[in-house]
Amino acid sequence: MTPKTLLKLSCASMAFLTLMACSKEEVANQVTEAPLKPVRTMTVSLGSVSEKSFTGVVDAVKTAELGFRVSGELTSVKSKEGDFVEKGQVLATLDQTDFKIALDANQAEFDRASAEFKRAQSLITQGAISTADFEKLKAQKSNATAQLNSAKQNLKYTVLKAPFKGVIAKQYLSNFEKISSSMSFAIIQDISAFEVKINIPESVMIKLKRDEEDRPVYAVFDGNQDKHYPLAFKEVSTRADEKTQTYAVKFVMDEPKDINLLPGMSARVYAELNIHDKSIKEIFVPAHSVLEDSQGRFVYVVNDASETQGEIERRAVVVGELNENGILILQGLDVGDRVVTAGMSKMSPGLMVRLMAEG
Structure with missing residues (x-):
């Protein structure tokens, strides 16, 4: 093999190795840049201070049936x-034809009654007509005025x-x-803002205070669950629905610019409920966040790696009773732990996840 041939083979080999290195680097970059699985969490706290969710229905802030x-x-x-x-x-x-005819007729009657009353005003001062006749003509003018105004209004209608x-x-x-x-004829709706209605069971309503409508409340919509839309309290019913024994609570939200929200759509409304019982020193989490397999009951906890990312840890727990506050955790969680409450499918310890806003 000649030196020239060896040189050509060496150059070809170097080019091939360079291409292989670049390909491996590109693959590594692709793996690194793969999107992280999004999860929603809640921070563990003492007592029955928890974020609850309710099914809500969206409606226009103003609706009118026209006719x-x-x-x-x-x-x-x-x-x-x-x-x-x-x-x-x-x-x-x-069609205004008949209404215009009626208006013309009432206008003519008004003109006649007005002329007769004007004449009667001059005659009454001279004593040429009786007071009874004068009052009769006055009443005729008043009636003609009312009929004319009614005809004008009907034409406007x-x-x-x-x-x-x-x-x-x-x-x-x-x-x-x-x-x-x-x-x-039609229904018109003002959708410059929206009203979101939820129904709260009496078991939750009885533990709330009237002067705390300013608690954080937000809505989440299917297809855009990463975004939270703040809600402002509007009104609450003080009478329970006879069939469901729930109380209607209404909130108002601004028109969102990033989604096509329409009346009748459903929403998931999250609210922080402070149950006022200072003697409670227990940890509650949503019941659906506690999972079970052959090794027992457990939850997924996120150990923060940054403000937006974290690593999944499986944490065995011992649970107690289930009530309207969630499921009681007797052992396994500490105050400040971040428990995964949504996005738990295909989860495994050590998995890096993207942290959504708490809820």
Whole structure:
């Protein structure tokens, strides 16, 4: 083999080794950059101070069912379902022919009654008519005035306008239909903000104080569970539902810019509930966070490696009773431990995970 051939083989070998090294480095980078499994945790504390979750239903902050106050035939429908409308925008109009005729007739009657009353005013001072006749003409004018105002108002009622800025959520009628004043034309909703309603059982409600509506509350939605949406307390029912024996609590949230939230969607509402019993010095965790296999009951604990990442540790626990506060931990957990409460599938000790906001 000639020296030139050996040189060519050496260069080829070096190039091959270089490519192999680069490939291994790229694979290593890919492994390093693999996304970490997200988990949600709760920090263990004494007593029954815990974060509970409730199923919530989203509704528009303002809803109105619209309809005409007079009967007639639809001649112009300018809206459809899903349209965004401004306050005062015309949505539909009835045939105004009969209403204009009625207005003209009442205007004529008013003009006649006004003229007769004006003439009577000059005659009464001269004693040319009796007081009874004067009062009769006065009453006729008042009645004509009322009839004219009613005719004007009925003509206005033939035009249906949006009472506030919002979206047409449902529209029941089409053009050229004959309708009555008792029929609904559409439902309009203001979705510049949303209302979230939850139902709290009496076993939890009885332990809450009225003056603590400012506790942290937030909503989580399917498909975007990493994001927490703050809720502001609005109102609470003081009468339990007869069937479910739960109390309705309503919260308000701003319109989210990153998801398409609509009325009727479901939410998971998380709230920190402080059960006021100073004698309680026990640790409770959500029941679903305690797992069991052939080795016994255990929980997954996160040992923080940073503010956003941590390493999973399996921790054996001894449990006690299960009540509305969660499951009692008799042994295995200490105050300050971070217990995994969501994302526990395919979990194993030593796994590095990404920490979501606590909940």
